[in-house]
Amino acid sequence: MARKKIALIGSGMIGGTLAHLAAKKEMGDIVLFDIAEGMPQGKALDLSQCGPVEGFDAKITGTNDYADIAGADVVIVTAGVPRKPGMSRDDLLGINLKVMKAVGEGIKNNAPDAFVICITNPLDAMVWALREFSGLPHNKVVGMAGVLDSARFATFLAWEFDVSVKDVNAFVLGGHGDTMVPVTSYTTINGIPVNDFAKIKGVSESRIDEIVDRTRKGGGEIVGLLGNGSAYYAPATSAIAMAEAYLGDTKRILPCASYVDGKYGLDGLYVGVPTMIGAGGTEEVIEIELSDEEKSNLKVSTDAVEELLEACKGLDSSLA
C-alpha cells in the first residue's frame, strides 16, 4: 500500500514542527509548501537528516509549487501571519484572509480530495473562508483550536491539583478567541467532575475561575512571553492528533472548529464543538446539554465569530 501524503501549507514555526512530528510518527511522506523561496526546501533537508538518528522512514520535500501537493491525503494550513504582543488574533483578519484565498485555490486545484485542517488565525473565520475559497465539502475542512485550548485548560488544572495530566479530561467550546468557553461541567479528573474534585482538594471556586480565565488568554500569554510569534509546539501536536484520527479512522471525539448548521442554534458557522473525526472527515457534530450560563457564554463567543464572518464578506465580495 502506498504511503499516505501529508501536505503542510506554511512551513514556518508550526509547519516545521508539524513536519517533524508527522515524520517521527511515520504518518506518511511530507511536503512542506511555502511562498518563501528556499525555506521549505531547507527545512525539508534538515528534517530528512533527522531520519537516520530518530529511525523514521518518511520522504520529506520542500516546494514553492502547489502542483507538488497533488494527491495529498491530509493538508494542514498554517500559512499567514501570527500576532505580535499587543495585537488580538482578529487584527490578522485582513492579511490572512488574502492568504486563505490563495491557499484555498491551491487546494481546490491540486488536492481536492484531502482532509484539510486549518490552523491560521483568526481561526474560526479563516477556516470558514478557506472552505468557501476551496469549495471542498464542509466535512473535509476543519479548524484546529479546541484540542489546544482544552490541553491548556487540562495543563493548568493538573498543575493546580498536582495530578497527572493523563487524568484530566478538560473541554473548551466556542470560538478561538478570548470569549472561548472552558466548560467545567464537562471537565473531569478521571471521571470526577472538576468542581467536586476541587472541593475534595480544598481548591476554591474563585481559583477555578482564575484557571478558566488563564485558559481563555492562554495564547496571548505565550505571545507576550515569546515577544516574536506565537505558540507552535502544542498547536502542532494538536493538529497531528486530528490528522491521526482521520487517517486511522479512529472516530475520536475532539473539540474542533467544525461546520455547525442547525445544532447549538447555529446557522452555517465554523466554531468549536465536540466532533467525531474518522475516515469521513468530521463525521458528526455532537450537541451536548448546556446550562443557561454556558449557553449565554457560547452565544457571546459565536456572536464574535459571526461578526468576523461579516467582516470577511466586507473585505472580499466573493464571500458575500
Ligand SMILES: NC(=O)c1ccc[n+]([C@@H]2O[C@H](COP(=O)([O-])OP(=O)(O)OC[C@H]3O[C@@H](n4cnc5c(N)ncnc54)[C@H](O)[C@@H]3O)[C@@H](O)[C@H]2O)c1
Ligand atoms: N488555531 C490555533 O490554535 C493557532 C495556534 C497557534 C498559531 N496559530 C496561527 O497559525 C498561523 C501560523 O503560525 P506560525 O507560528 O507557524 O507562523 P510563521 O510566521 O512561523 O509561519 C507562517 C508561514 O506562512 C508563510 N506564508 C505566508 N503567506 C503565505 C501564502 N500565501 N502561502 C503559503 N505560505 C505563506 C510564511 O512565509 C511563513 O513561513 C498564524 O496565523 C497563527 O496566528 C493558530
Ligand SMILES: O=C(O)C[C@H](O)C(=O)O
Ligand atoms: O494566540 C495566538 O495568537 C496563537 C494561537 O491562537 C494560540 O492560541 O496559541
